Amino acid sequence: MPASATLRIQIERSLELRYPAALTPVARTIRDVAATGVEEVDDLLSGGLPVGAISELTGPASSGRTSLALAFLARRTANGSMCAWIDVQDALDPESAAANGVSLNQLLWVRCRNSPDSPRSTHSRRDAGEEKHWTRLDQALRAADLLLQAGGFAAIVLDLADVDIEYARRIPLATWFRFRQAADRTRCSFLVLGRTAYAQSSAAAVLECGTMRAEASGGTVLKGCTYSVQRGRERFTTVTSIASRPPLSTWSAHAQWNAERRA
Numbered sequence: 001m002p003a004s005a006t007l008r009i010q011i012e013r014s015l016e017l018r019y020p021a022a023l024t025p026v027a028r029t030i031r032d033v034a035a036t037g038v039e040e041v042d043d044l045l046s047g048g049l050p051v052g053a054i055s056e057l058t059g060p061a062s063s064g065r066t067s068l069a070l071a072f073l074a075r076r077t078a079n080g081s082m083c084a085w086i087d088v089q090d091a092l093d094p095e096s097a098a099a100n101g102v103s104l105n106q107l108l109w110v111r112c113r114n115s116p117d118s119p120r121s122t123h124s125r126r127d128a129g130e131e132k133h134w135t136r137l138d139q140a141l142r143a144a145d146l147l148l149q150a151g152g153f154a155a156i157v158l159d160l161a162d163v164d165i166e167y168a169r170r171i172p173l174a175t176w177f178r179f180r181q182a183a184d185r186t187r188c189s190f191l192v193l194g195r196t197a198y199a200q201s202s203a204a205a206v207l208e209c210g211t212m213r214a215e216a217s218g219g220t221v222l223k224g225c226t227y228s229v230q231r232g233r234e235r236f237t238t239v240t241s242i243a244s245r246p247p248l249s250t251w252s253a254h255a256q257w258n259a260e261r262r263a
Contacts, residue, residue: 031204034155034189037071037101041207041229050204052187054180056197056232059209061161064227065193067100068209069157072191074101081154084108084147088140089162108147112139137167141175148182148190160194168198176202197232206232 033047042048049055049072057065073083083106085092090111098104114135137160144158160168180202183190192199197206208230215224 032187034072035075036068037075038068041068044229044231045205045207049189049191051189052184053204054176054183054190054192054199054202055205055207056192056194056199056203057207057209058194058196058232060195062225063209063211064225064229065161065207065209066159067225067227068207068229069159069191069193070097070100070102072189073097073107073155073157074103076154076189077103077106080106082106082108082152083155083157084110084153085157085159086110086112086140086143086147087159088112088136089159091159091162108153110140110143110147112136112143137163137171141171144179144190145175145182148179148186148188151186151188153186153188155189155191157191157193160192160198163194165195168194171198173200173202176200208232 031053032051033045033049034051035042035048036045057068059065073085076083078101083102085097085107087110090113092109092111094104094109097107140158140160144156147153147156176199179190180199182188192203197203210228210230211225213226215226
C-alpha cells in the first residue's frame with residue numbers, strides 16, 4: 001500500500017470519532033420542486049421548478065416564457081399561496097393572467113415606473129434613455145430584495161423580458177447571490193424572465209423557450225400556440241455527458257384572442 005494511502009487511513013481513523021464528517025462528502029439532498037401546471041415541462045424538469053431557488057425562463061418575445069410563468073402562478077395561487085409579479089416595464093396584462101387561471105386576489109403586482117421629478121433636462125437623449133432603464137430596473141431589484149427578505153411568498157416573478165440585455169447584464173453577481181440565499185431561506189420559487197440567462201451560477205434551473213407554431217381560426221382569432229422548451233442547465237441534475245444537449249419538449253397554450261377586437 002502506498003505511503004500516501006496509509007497516511008490517509010491513519011488520519012481518517014484519528015478523526016472519525018471527533019469529526020465524523022471531516023473527510024466525508026456531504027450527501028446530496030433532494031431538492032423540493034413545485035409543478036408548473038404544464039405536464040410536458042414538469043416531465044422535462046423531473047417534477048417541476050425548484051422550491052427555494054432561482055429559475056430562469058429565457059427566450060425572445062412570444063416564446064412562451066410569460067405563459068409558462070402564469071401557468072406556474074396559477075398552480076401556486078390555486079391553493080391559497082401568495083405570489084408576486086415584479087413588472088419592470090409595466091407590461092403584465094391582468095386579464096390575461098386571470099384567463100390563465102391566476103387568482104388575482106393572491107397576486108401582488110409591483111409596477112415599476114419612472115420618477116416624475118427625475119432631472120432629465122440636464123441629460124442628453126442617450127443619457128435620459130439609460131436613466132429610464134436604470135430607474136425602473138433599480139426599483140425592481142429593490143422590490144425583489146424586500147419581498148424575498150420579508151418572506152411569505154410561494155413564488156416571485158421578476159419580469160426582465162423587456163429590459164435590454166446590456167442593462168440586465170449589469171446586475172451584480174452579488175445581487176443574484178443574495179437573492180439565491182434569501183429564496184432558499186424563505187422557501188420561495190424565484191422566477192426570472194429574460195431574453196437570456198442573467199443569474200449565472202446562482203440559478204438552479206434555466207429553461208430556453210421558443211415558439212414553434214400558432215393556431216388561428218378565421219384569420220383573426222388566435223386559438224393557441226405551441227411552444228418548445230429546452231433545459232439549458234439544472235444544478236441539481238446529474239449530467240451524463242457534457243457534450244450532449246438536454247432533451248427538447250413541446251407544450252401548447254390554448255386561448256381565445258381576437259386581433260380585430262384588440263386592435
